[in-house]
Amino acid sequence: MIEGILIGLKTALTFQNIFMVMVGCFFGTIIGMLPGLGPMTAIALMIPITYGFDPATGLILMAGVYYGAVFGGSTSSILLNAPGVPGTVATSFDGYPMAQQGKAGKALAIAAWSSFAGGTLAAIYLLFMAPSLSKVSLSFRSPDYFALMILGLTAIAAFSSKGQFIKAMMMVVLGLMLASVGQDSLSDITRFTFNNMNLTDGISFVLVVMATFAMSEALTIILKRNDPTAAAKQVSLTELGSIKINKEERAKMLKTIPRTSIIGFIIGVLPGAGATIASFLAYGMERNLVKDEEKEKFGKGSVHGLAAPETANNAACSGAFVPLLTLGIPGSGTTAVMLGALLGFGIQPGPRLYMTNPEIFWSVIMSMYIGMVVLLILNLPLIPYIARILAVPKNYLIPLILFFSITGIYVMSFNNFDIYLMIGIAVVATFMRLYDFPMPPLILAFVLGGLMEENLRRSLLLSDGSWTFLWDRTLTGCILVTTILIISWQIYKSIKNRNI
């Protein structure tokens, strides 16, 4: 193993490769900040370019683009409440409020350090546990995935509901309903399209997230006469962009990062689970683990609340390489694109890769890690300048948020219908937000809807229509018991506070 790591490092640390990772990080950050263009698009855009290089250089360039795009996605989540990718939705829960308090630079710095630490710890887990974890990930069956998704949805409803659990569960159901629009994945039968061709492919994630977060946020600001730049006006530009993290905040991060990196990595290893579930679960777990006074700060700019999803989503990104490299199974859209690129280079990931070509295995892992280091070095000095977006007056910032939202949808489909649909969803979301209906459960449910149906289908077909699959396996049973405990706790709390 040591020999493999050294070969990997030697390959990744040449001048050409370091230059490539810098270029990749820079372009990745820019692409990631644009709504609608996440890491998957960024890597896909780079594939034709990488074929001009040798495999190691190509992979290193992609690694830079990948981590750059993930960081770029977090940046738009924190500054504009416009997460372009599902994995950074949870980042906006506390990142955006923190930026609104005039601490945009600090929020970006916490996100950058947490991502880096999450990735570093995940790389260490990867070094020692990759082969054995691949076996664990294979032991997960459809009923376990289904139960895991129920747990994820219940957890997010519990922690984002501000005590109003039923409202949050209504949003979960609404998210799942929106996800069911379009063709059924197995039979291709169209559902809820009302003979409208534009709905045949379903509603895109970017459309829903832009409508419920960015656009509805912009409309809420106008409607409530809020000023998102008010706090930024109170502080100097230097203070707004300050990346200094004080001792107390560092201590909080040091508590959060190790535990959320573990949950992020484990969830990342499971094929199909990915960074989204990891970040939401980590956020929920962290909220339950901190002291009561810290719990109150969640959703209002909590350091724990920002560090947890950022650490977990990066750890999950690294974890996703376990099934890809050891089994040849891509666990997410991004790793599927990476698989395509690896195959293009003539590298066939799978159990034999780790046995027969350990140098390639370790080159990929090392290049991923170097991508992360370079990203930190490159982006930390840029944070004070990026944070100044919040110093843009409200009269300009709101139209620009609307412009980025609409452009994000337009470049994806070139279709007026999608723009109307986005405006419609945004108007409904704005109205519901006025009455404290939370949007995060809707988003997670929308992301998981297709996967959940797929796993329920497999489970029910395997058990011949019987729901006993929910307790037939110990693992499924354990996950389900956890879900029931969360629901019971919510009901108990609601009855105690007379607030359901």
Added chain:
Amino acid sequence: MNINTTKIISLLFFIFSAFYLYTAYQIQVFTFDENAPFNAKTFPIYLGYAGLFFSGLKLILPDPNTIKVDHKNLEYKKTVILILIAIIYGATILKVGYFLTTSLFLITSYYFLGERRWWLMLLLSFPFVAAFMFLLHGILDIYLRDPFLKLLGIMG
């Protein structure tokens, strides 16, 4: 039972869930799939019932912490204008083209939000959109349909 806006939203959601459930039952599945343990309408049917359950629960349970929104303090006029501008933008973007419609969308939005410095509004619209288009179209190779620029002979 107090009637407040949260209850009205819950009632609307209840009606929506009932309609969703009705539509779910109307989904045409293949004949051989009709009696299968799972087909294209199974999951939507469960969702319909879940929607009815949660919205029904919200409707019948007491709501001691009612959220009160002071409608007098809400800025409806500007919000509606902004939504209308966005709808017009969506309606014209394909026919007129990205460059002109986006620039005009930005200028009108700045204006209705209270900005009156024309030089700044112009600077943050036409040149800004041109730079953004260059990034998307020129560097990232993402095709942007633009009949207006085509008419001027700027874009192919």
